[in-house]
Amino acid sequence: MCGMKGRVLIVDDDTALAEMLGIVLRNEGFDPTVVTRGDEVLAAFHEVKPDLVLLDLMLPGKDGIDVCKEIRLESGVPIVMLTAKSDTVDVVVGLESGADDYVVKPFKPKELVARVRARLRRSDDPKPESLSIGDLDIDIAGHAVRRDGETIPLTPLEFDLLACLARRPWQVFTREELLEKVWGYRHAADTRLVNVHVQRLRSKVERDPEHPEIVVTVRGVGYKAGPA
């Protein structure tokens, strides 16, 4: 089933939970590795080279947020936060520091597995395509975004979001539609995910994030691509 795309790095200080997560994921065909301290994550990351990271935010040694930022500096690997806190502030902070999604404890294991699969599925074969929004050039096959020849680094999720908007520049996408197309979530997921990722995307690709031209908000509806 999962061959290449099966390595999951589990980071949680509660050993029982981590072990249980390992069991569940192994049952589903993944290849999990467990780390229980924040200061050990980076080393494990380099050693294991996982396809996805499950990251708890409350960690001894180094804070989960810092770990997330560190990983992001090096790689665009999908990161899913595990947190006991569902307050907006905590969620947004986590998402802004680089996570692609978050799951609140206690979660239904099936739900977690579905999300993991969704995140992993995203990085499958892209059709060679070249799009543009504003003054950006989007190379679908190469997963790269360039402005004036200069590449802008984006995580896979941010790239997918931009590509989705660029493919249909006339269409306004609601947050629910984006959650389905980009994140692959069909039912009642948190639209805050979309909000924070749009912010992240804007901070990377917009000339002036306060006056966005690439990713434009349509009040009361959602987002769409700005004029070419």
Place this chain on the structure above:
Amino acid sequence: MSTGTGPEAPGLRWRLLGALTAVGRSTVRVLGRVTAVWQRSIQLRVVTATLALSLAVVVLLGASLLRQVADGLLDSQREAAVADATAGINTAQLQLDAADDAEPAAVGQLLTQLVQDLVNRAGPGGLYDVVLVGSDDGDPSAARSTRVSRGVDPASVPTALREAVVAEPRVFSTYTEIVYPDDDVRPGLAVGGQIAAPVGGLYEIYYLFPLTEQQQTLDLVRRALATAGLLLVLLLGAIAGLVTRQVVTPVRLAARIAERFAAGRLEERMTVRGRDDFARLATSFNQMAGSLQRQITQLEDLSRVQQRFASDVSHELRTPLTTVRMAADVLHEARADFDPAVRRSAELLQDQLDRFEALLTDLLEISRFDAGAAALETETADLRDIVLGVVESALPVAQRTGAGLLTDLPETPCTADVDTRRVERVLRNLVVNAVEHGEGRDVRVSVRADEDAVAVCVRDHGVGLKPGESSLVFHRFWRADPARARTTGGTGLGLSIALEDTRLHGGWLQAWGEPGQGSQFRLTLPRRAGAEVTRSPLPLAPVRPAEDRGLTGVGGPYRRLAASAEPPTRTDGAPAPARPGVGRG
């Protein structure tokens, strides 16, 4: 009706009426404002009262003073005048008695000379004038042989005096107005008596004393009294104002400080000066303020501690709960391989874990409300969309009981500033409750909006509520039917949380129900954030249309009729593009 004087007449009348009404209205307004100022200011009332009372006193005193002065002045003058006149009359009589002439002409001359002599006796100053009148035929108005000095008008002698003098041989006096030549009228005193002439019978002599000086003195006194009185009244008013100010100022200061304290500045205290009553007031206030501040701070601290505790507890509980859940899930997945007892255990474990988790979430939510830590994140949303989303997600539950979910949404937008997550939670709770207690009958959700508020009603035709239960139903862990509790699940906190969510918005959440008739829950929310709800666009007790009666069960005529209005079942997550109304016939 009047006979018209032309088409302008009615217009004029209207204008007059309008003007009068305007004047009347503005008078009322001014009166109202004056009354308001009157009621608000102690100083004004005291000063006005002082002014009024002192004015009354001053007027009374002044009047009596003036009267006494007048009496004093005039009485002494009168005595002197009467004495002079009496002496003069006696002298005149003696002179006449001494004259023996019987000739009328000589008598006449003698009389004239007499008048002159009498006047000259007053000296060159002319203190008085004399009038001699004959009264032979008893008719006092006869001007026969009237002699006057210096051209004084004999009519200056009042008729009443003449009558009195004629009647008795005594000296009478009265006040009168003396008319001098050139129409010079002065106030004066007339004193008169009889004299007998040897020939020609009885004559009357009148002395006329002018009282101009006395009058002037009285005028002067009156003016002085008036001025002094006015000054006195004004000064008293000023004094009253100053004195009340001494009392009112500390009171106003105290009121201001109390207002600031009430507004939240708990460190406000009054300055204590001296040892008088104000100092006591200030001291007591400060003690009260200090005690209140301590208590409030204590309560705030407690609340913070409790919130912290609740959040710590929940955090601590969540991790082991996640592990337990995962373990239970693994067992549940593999239950086919177990023997029946173990399999059943795995199923029960899974179910109860669901319940436990729901209870934990609800408890945490309630504790957040209790600690005052719940925050509202508002955005402008259309209630119709929220209702559609909730109805959609409740379809699986409804299908299990066979109930239909009907929506009655207006064509106009029903937007409001709400926290969508919370409103969704409230509506989900109401709809799921309605389905679970609806006994398989349809549940109908209606939305209406007016200018200030938006309302959602969830109506079911199930067991209903007994009288008095419509408020109990929102209490924590209250169940209508204890037996039902353990079968349909639910934590018992759903409606309490819904109520708190509603309260956060400043809205209303109310229930109506009748045994056997079902129940209706109504959520009313203000359209603008921060506003309060005063009325609801929907009635709480449902209007009973004819089709609603005689509903017996699943498959009744009402259901079939409305079945076409059911929102289509969706399998994907796309939101509903159209807004269905109710298809009623």
